[in-house]
Amino acid sequence: MKKLYGVTSAMVTPMLEDERIDRQGLEQLTTFLIDKGVDCLFPLGTTGEMFKLSVEERKEVAETVIQAADKRVNVFIHAGAMNTKDTLELADHAYQSGADGIGVVSPAFFNAGDVEIIEYYQTISAALPGDFPIYLYNIPQLSGNDLSVDVVKELAEHCGNIVGLKYSYPDFPRLSDYLHATPEYFSILTGADGLFLPALAMGCDGVVSGVSGVFPEPFVELYDKYQKYNLEEARQTQRAAGEIIKILQAGANMSYFKKALDYRGLRGGFMRSPQKTIPPEQKKAAREHIDTWLQEYHYTLSFDK
Amino acid sequence: MKKLYGVTSAMVTPMLEDERIDRQGLEQLTTFLIDKGVDCLFPLGTTGEMFKLSVEERKEVAETVIQAADKRVNVFIHAGAMNTKDTLELADHAYQSGADGIGVVSPAFFNAGDVEIIEYYQTISAALPGDFPIYLYNIPQLSGNDLSVDVVKELAEHCGNIVGLKYSYPDFPRLSDYLHATPEYFSILTGADGLFLPALAMGCDGVVSGVSGVFPEPFVELYDKYQKYNLEEARQTQRAAGEIIKILQAGANMSYFKKALDYRGLRGGFMRSPQKTIPPEQKKAAREHIDTWLQEYHYTLSFDK
Amino acid sequence: MKKLYGVTSAMVTPMLEDERIDRQGLEQLTTFLIDKGVDCLFPLGTTGEMFKLSVEERKEVAETVIQAADKRVNVFIHAGAMNTKDTLELADHAYQSGADGIGVVSPAFFNAGDVEIIEYYQTISAALPGDFPIYLYNIPQLSGNDLSVDVVKELAEHCGNIVGLKYSYPDFPRLSDYLHATPEYFSILTGADGLFLPALAMGCDGVVSGVSGVFPEPFVELYDKYQKYNLEEARQTQRAAGEIIKILQAGANMSYFKKALDYRGLRGGFMRSPQKTIPPEQKKAAREHIDTWLQEYHYTLSFDK
Amino acid sequence: MKKLYGVTSAMVTPMLEDERIDRQGLEQLTTFLIDKGVDCLFPLGTTGEMFKLSVEERKEVAETVIQAADKRVNVFIHAGAMNTKDTLELADHAYQSGADGIGVVSPAFFNAGDVEIIEYYQTISAALPGDFPIYLYNIPQLSGNDLSVDVVKELAEHCGNIVGLKYSYPDFPRLSDYLHATPEYFSILTGADGLFLPALAMGCDGVVSGVSGVFPEPFVELYDKYQKYNLEEARQTQRAAGEIIKILQAGANMSYFKKALDYRGLRGGFMRSPQKTIPPEQKKAAREHIDTWLQEYHYTLSFDK
Incomplete structure (x- = not known):
């Protein structure tokens, strides 16, 4: 079965000023990330503001990314x-639309016991x-529910199409426990993009990274x-x-x-409200920091590969 | 302006086995709680499974409770x-439907800064x-966003119709800070029903309690x-x-x-899924514990006031 | 057996500039607190910097306070x-020296299991x-070990001279659990001096308070x-x-x-090092805040009762 | 200057049944660990029960280890x-006794501000x-005080003989921040022995490990x-x-x-009390688990290298 691996970009959902989805922006972003060499795409996760979108909007986003990707990389729809x-x-819609797989976050907000x-x-x-293929997605700091090692192990062993886990909290002892408790073929990715390298060293298959959906360059380099x-060089790139x-x-x-894009x-x-676009002065400061960073590490804003 | 005070019951949303809303059950529950002497009703909060309901369903629940309450107690719609x-x-729907006020939980799941x-x-x-009247509703352990003392103070001072706060995390130093930072008329209720008495002693106006929506008796007694x-007797009732x-x-x-109701x-x-109804053996054990409790504290299951 | 109750002042250990104990300062402080109406004294706790003192120094402090108190209030030596x-x-030294009882903090720094x-x-x-009489003393945020409800219950029930608990973390659900799990005669005091009033309302016997060892006035008033x-007035005093x-x-x-004293x-x-005396500018700022506070609440620096 | 690196064993302090230090046991342990190939020794840390020993006892332990090691490996005395x-x-005693360096834990139990x-x-x-050479030692879960990134950076840059940090809490984002904030030559070791491999991949110089002071074999192998x-093989050894x-x-x-030794x-x-030696049934169970482990991973209890 197909898997997530390497640099998996957690994509934002581009929006117009009136908060409607910017379909063209989304197509362009999909193409850009594939051209830059990311290995997989993960739209409609937390980075994609999924819970603030209607079911219809989520279907539109899924279809747009799947079509724009055109089978060049693995697309897993959250x-x-x-x-x-x-x-x-x-x-079901993701499957019918030609996604390579899906991810599903744990139940959110309301307490859910292990049995549930x-x-x-x-x-x-x-x-x-x-x-x-289905990925579990654990982000307890936002969902309020934590997928225990026992729950992940149980699902990994008994549900044939549950093939992996995206773990987005940077708790490395837990990450190690997940890796040791699950079969070799079970695929685990960290959501902690600042810890991509040590996660790989531990045995993770890759990273699901929001920042790689904006500046894929260092992530693609690091993985290479x-x-x-x-x-030694990978450590420099991680920095x-x-x-x-x-x-x-x-x-x-x-x-x-979004503003960096x-x-x-x-x-x-x-x-999408209640989250707000950063005001001009913060945008300006961020651009200056980006410029300094580009110069220091010899990257450019350019689209070209 | 109307306020929440005393025993404010956070109501469940009764549902049928196919997970549709049980309108009759909801009417009956509304009447029951008013007959038992609770001071206010708060449907469609966390106890009411709000985020799992569609907007249409939430409107239906709101209308049902408002109509069944028939102005006998304050009804604040979450x-x-x-x-x-x-x-x-x-x-807007709550207002148009004759609610006495509303509550609004902080932005949930996605990080929101103080400005947002x-x-x-x-x-x-x-x-x-x-x-x-509008109540802020802070339940950071589930929403992932915490309403700081400064945010509450700012809103209390500058938005005339924001009249209170429901604080559902049992952090008493914080509760004390809220009370000291806001004007005397600003109304604060705890969501920690096991700490109703000390919250009153500190200066809270009451409790927003899920358990009081099932067994209102000890809460109504305690407040009295x-x-x-x-x-001294209030302490016994708190126990x-x-x-x-x-x-x-x-x-x-x-x-x-729901099973106790x-x-x-x-x-x-x-x-409503993914949450599940407890299995028969747990239901049975709970009933036995309830029976023991009723006997020890001289309550009955009876509807009568 | 004698107990701690009401306003129990956790005393600092006055020191000279060379970090030696200021025995005269300690005698004077003891007399001052008793004259101001506190109910009990608790030297050599966290406020008293106990772990930084030698065993000999601790004996000297204990003897000094016991003698200066001269049986006018209950003195419990930590x-x-x-x-x-x-x-x-x-x-044993505290007992031999005429203390009314002792307190003993949980094992500190090194993990200790419930059995230990x-x-x-x-x-x-x-x-x-x-x-x-012996008091348990739980301050998990510093000691790293937490006295569970079961441990406290077990000791309360089986050790006749373990008569109470000082609980210095402001977790009110836990405080409530301690109160409900232990016999009526078991004495529980909070160490959270900002929550003295709600703790009393819940059934605590009093507060063990460091600030009351400097400004006993509002605490003595509140308890009265x-x-x-x-x-209603107690709430104002709590503020x-x-x-x-x-x-x-x-x-x-x-x-x-120390500087306020x-x-x-x-x-x-x-x-005592590594802790340091605050520098002049902080001392000055603190004095200004104290002056404002004295004026607002009509207290004075004066010794007189 | 000398540094800690590779497998640094945090040594226990062997004791007799009456809780006195077992000097011979300590000499034997020192020799054993060096023979097994560990790179450095770190006695008198948390694993060594330092705060429960008198100053005189700590000097005795330091001298014993330094003499038994006889310059074959780096010995840093905590x-x-x-x-x-x-x-x-x-x-000063460690220096006079010929230690290769020291470690110093942050102030413990009593709050200490950054300036202190x-x-x-x-x-x-x-x-x-x-x-x-001096190592900072941060174990906030026990000491109650956390060495911030800024504090470590400040000390690394301004105190020439402060050459490194032992960080014993498994917070990898923080570990990454320490590594990025300090100069290349500043030496950082993790105390999380279950995460030795990813820590090395991130740029740590080694591990300070208590378990390696009992079973050094897999740690020495992993580092090799x-x-x-x-x-790939290192990952197996980490498991x-x-x-x-x-x-x-x-x-x-x-x-x-101690019982495994x-x-x-x-x-x-x-x-040393209040910590207690595990009872026979726990010792028996641990031995059985050790036997299974030895067999599964082809290790022996033997002393031989």
């Missing part, structure tokens, strides 16, 4: 919703073809160097990645991502 | 949603009549004793309340609330 | 040390007369008003107490306590 | 104490020769494989290390370390 019915509808969580994922697993066992991550607020404010000549655009 | 557009639609949070509440405040300065809170899992699993002869019914 | 041998030596904790307190309990069921607590950094830096004409003096 | 005077005495922490380390730095860029770490309770109970034919012996 399909998790606030209730099971919407999740199933979005999962397992039943939730089993329901999704059973509703999809046995060869259509790592695969060539060039650890470069770490600095642009800080400049872009490490995913705490996706407006930084604008600065590159792409169209990130605006945020 | 209107907070995942995006601003839905929140505004629900807030303030702008969010200002937008809601400005969209409603100046004499229609407190108002008569009968602290009784504490025990039924533990039996009903302290709001960590609302199926306990069933046991009282009301209709709590089923949970 | 005897907990880094190892059991020192604790037993200090506990229970055995530790049992050893201390067995080494002292059956009618010599509470006992007269004058809750006054809350402000001086903030001015004195809430126990996070005991040099503020100096300002009152007493001798708090200097800190 | 010298941090509860007050500055004792720390300075122990640091910096002044503390500056005092120690100034009291020792400029070419005698890592240096040969054999990441083996991870399992013995869990069996030995990951440092939460050092009696497991006994099982190897060495003399770990007993704990």
